[in-house]
Amino acid sequence: MLLIHCPYCNQTLPEAEFTYAGEAHIARPADPSSVSDEEWRDFLFIRTNVKGPHYERWRHFYGCGRYFNAVRDTVSDRFLITYKTDDPRPELSKLLEKSK
Amino acid sequence: MTVLTHAFTPGPIVASGPVKLTLMAPVARFSLRLRAASIPAVSKALGVDLPTTVGERAASGTTEAICLGPDEWMIIAKPDDTDTLVSACADIYASATHSLTEVSAREITVRIEGDRAAELLTIGCPRDIDSIPVGGGCRTVIDGVTVVLWRDAEQSFRMDIWRSFAMHIIDLLCTGCKEFAAE
Secondary structure, eight states: OOEEEETTTTEEEEGGGOEEEEESOOOOOSSGGGSOHHHHHHHHHOOOOOSSEEEEEEEOTTTTOOEEEEEEETTTOOEEEEEETTSOOOOHHHHHHHHO | OOOOOGGGOSEEEEOSSSSEEEEOOOOEEEEEEEOGGGHHHHHHHHTSOOOOSTTOEEEETTEEEEEEETTEEEEEEOGGGHHHHHHHHHHTTTTSOEEEEEOTTTEEEEEEESTTHHHHHTTTOOSOGGGSOTTOEEEEEETTEEEEEEEEETTEEEEEEEHHHHHHHHHHHHHHHHHHHHO
16 A cells, blocks of 8 residues: 655545545636637547656545645655645656655 | 434444444544644634644644644534534634534444554554654554544544445454454
């Protein structure tokens, strides 16, 4: 079982308390009626599906209930960082350097 | 107000063995949501200093508060104090916006105590029970059901369970008690 650090509870807790919530940093178009069908399709369905470090959302469902962001390596399942939803997107190069 | 159905009569559930289970008497429960700016005013109205770290508790007399999330608390009080607390919070609402919802009938509480109480919880709770300090608590999961766990002593816990899931969790805990007894 993965151990995930909840940035709101500030504790590292078992995966069973969390739910996965898709890719992070997907911004809804500010004016949906002005975007093309293709752009709207991309917003709804098209994801990066990376092999390696992936920016994704998790929710501490059975705890504080909060959504937060994480960077997880989809190959090794290792979490590089978890951070609060309103924190800026961390630079991948710095994360990789730190994890070495 | 809380009305217990016949299935939830307070009293012992498992009375002997290494772990005792007791269904506790009904209490008044409130779900409290607010932003940081309102904490001092609402703390004053409730008479309890609201803790700001998730998992911490505070108590004053018979009123208890546990911080469940960055902006969420559960307040436990004597049923008789319901009106006092509700009106005290209503009085400050204009200057300290908050949401205080009475949820007394939503949950029942089971006391789990005895030499192997912490061990019994591992039957369905993935969280490391040892990481919960005495005098602390948390919202967690046991066999797929959200519960609030209060650790009152090294081997004494209270578990708040939503009533529609309570029979399932109580059955599970009873099974654990039987396993201990059979050893």
